[in-house]
Amino acid sequence: MIKSLPILILTFFLCQFTFAQEDYYFPGEKFDPAIPSPSDFLGYEIGEWHTRYDLIVKYFEKLDQASEMAQLQTIGYTHEHRPKVILTLASAANMGNLEQIRLKQVQLADPSQAKPDVSTMPSIVHLGYGVHGNEPSSAEAAILTAYWILAAQSDLAQNIRQNAVIHIDPTLNPDGRDRHSLWANSNKGFPPVADPLDREHNEAWPGGRTNHYWFDLNRDWLPLAHPESRVKVEWYHQWYPNVTTDFHEMGTNSTYFFEPTKPFGSENPVVPRKNYEDINPRFAKYFAKYMDEIGSLYWTKEVFDNSYPGYGSTYPDIHGGLGLVFETASSRGHVQSSQRGDITFAFTIRNHVVNSLATMEASVDNRVFMHDYLREFFESAMSEGAKDAAKSYVFGDEYDESRNRIFVQFLLDHKIKVYENSADLSLEGQNFKKGKSWIVPTKQTQYRMVRTMFEYEKEFADSVFYDASAWTMAAAYGMPFSAAAGAKTGAEVTEAIVSTFTFPEGKAYAYLIDWSDYYAPKLLHELQKAGIHVEAIHRPFSSQTQDGKVDFAAGTLMIPMGFQKGKSEEIVAKLKELAQTNSQRVYAVSTGLNLSGIDLGSNLASAVQQPKILMVVGTGISSYEAGEIWNLLDQHYGMPITKVNTEQFGRANLFEYNTLILPSGNYNSLNEGQVNHLKDWIARGGTVISLKNASLWLNQKGITKEVAVELEEEPKDPQSLPFAVRNDFEGAKEVGGSIYLAELDLTHPIAYGYHRKTLPVxxxxxxFIKPSENKYLTPVKYTADPHLGGYISKTNLEKLEQSAGVVISPLGQGRVIHFFDSPNFRGTWFGTNKLFMNSIFHGERMD
Structure with a gap:
């Protein structure tokens, strides 16, 4: 009997909320019986199971049907085609006037319009939950909060319904949530097992944190690389909420965190001080009150980062609202042991429920104040923008129409005003041509987002970053840009237009396609898939085309009509179709004799090998980096890629592939036989694309022999330091994410399609790896003064200045292409994607 007593106590603790769910989450509250409770609808109490996303949506549909105070809308779909929904809740009167309320809120955010009477305007509150799929308590809290808003009879609930419009996004990441929910539910024990070693608490790779392509969507509010974020940001700009929440989970041995975050060191440089010094503390009092009432421990003003503008808790701060991050200790399953005893799923849910209520109460109590702040925010943005010495930014790449279009659309998606450039300009040594460049004025309501896109930050209050310390998006797009004090704007751009080109008529000796455009690799893949023979010309030349004399750079594609297997008319028809689909210009030539440079039949022209790609994924491998590569090939270029788990690598016959991608990770699980197979495959002509510490592993195995940078006088740490400073001191040594200027060898195949010798990376x-001993095989290295933006220590910068960005290591007939930067970072470094794609299509030419 004594041995079974702890089990009885545990079972009671786990199940006490089962018998009186409302009393556990909402003690003393009375509910309208006409509104179905979550337990009535689901058939179990919230906290007993991880609720599947489809059931969350169905429950919200039920609420929509049950009450005139609820309205459910689908704003888009995930990669796996799950609906992205928003449940809007308010009094019947406000719901009947919802569009007018929305228009007034948008008017309030536009200083060019008269300020509406804010005393009568409801607070607009956006409760966002579950951006990380394996932080599941928040979506359960969303279910309970929606029920409470509609059914609770307390004065507080009635006040919120009367004076607020609440928008609930139950799960920002439905695909990841269902991946985690399936894991947790299918590994649940009866009774649940609290041991942290239990399988339930240890998800298989890649876990449920990320979306379909293994991206962290809590970093995607700025890049907008994924449909979940794009539709969310589009919706956000339809409402400009006064308050937006971002509910998370952290380690099981933690307590609870709410804002304010760490002063100065974790704050975004463009957000007004009022946000951090007045509004955040004002709201924090409500969170403390609610947490005190249930006896939950909490902390503030530490660690959590609000500097990166792509967070769900930071993006609203740059748009006149208050973004709020909440973190609760996680049960990572249904119950898990912690230093304070067993943490139940229900306990984690309750923490988020009470802070959802606290957020709504604080928003209503500060309704007028927050409306005034919204107008003040955008008025100050206009006035600060008018005083900015830059006045405007000019940008544009004269060689890459697709990347221009993508960047223009990206700015428009963030509601930044963009104008055509009406004259040729020369600024800071860069030329911007009329018709191929654009102007972004600083005097606009989105001035602070303009700064986010075009400014570099080098000075910081702190040297330790939870995330990226640099995010200049014009650099990410590889976009030439410059501040301009006197540029004259042309017409405003309201949509990014896809270019169309006239396909050349008549018979051709060969067709030529410039490799400069972002989508040229996509066209190449589709041509190869269609069975069309394509060659690359590896030196510059000039040809007489249907448009007259045209200068072509190295890397230009050639489709020689005399070497095609199909009928000429069918080849031409397919080429025309694919060129138009991909918006690519095609040139026709009637002779192989060029006007200058090499001729089309030169030995410096060769067939482009059709890629057959294998990528190692799974245990020990960076899912983020693997996901970036998968997403790039899949979504941008429509190219298939075989993903093999590390434990299955031994089953792979590498000779069925010509390209192997090794993302960052730990490859020590590969045995000697597998390593020897890899060496043999490379020596016989295979191409390995290796990223960061995967390259260190290749060095360790003797496959490559590159050398690390070592300073002649390496700074020594002090012999003794206070224990309390260890995290800050050691963290300052890391390169958390920053931007540098690299120099390209434009004659090397990895630089095909580039026209400028320098590129932000x-x-x-x-x-930090030294340039190759072979003087021809370091095609990307850093300039003498490379630091553009973000934090880096003095010692690391000195090492970086002696380092290579890309190194080629020959082995027999094959090679390894080492990337030490992040060419595909977060699906938004469009400027360096082509370095990676060149490695795939032209890898066999690189050594």
């Missing part, structure tokens, strides 16, 4: 590793 993104680095988030402290791996």
């Amino acid at each position: 993104y680095r988030n590793t402290d791996i």
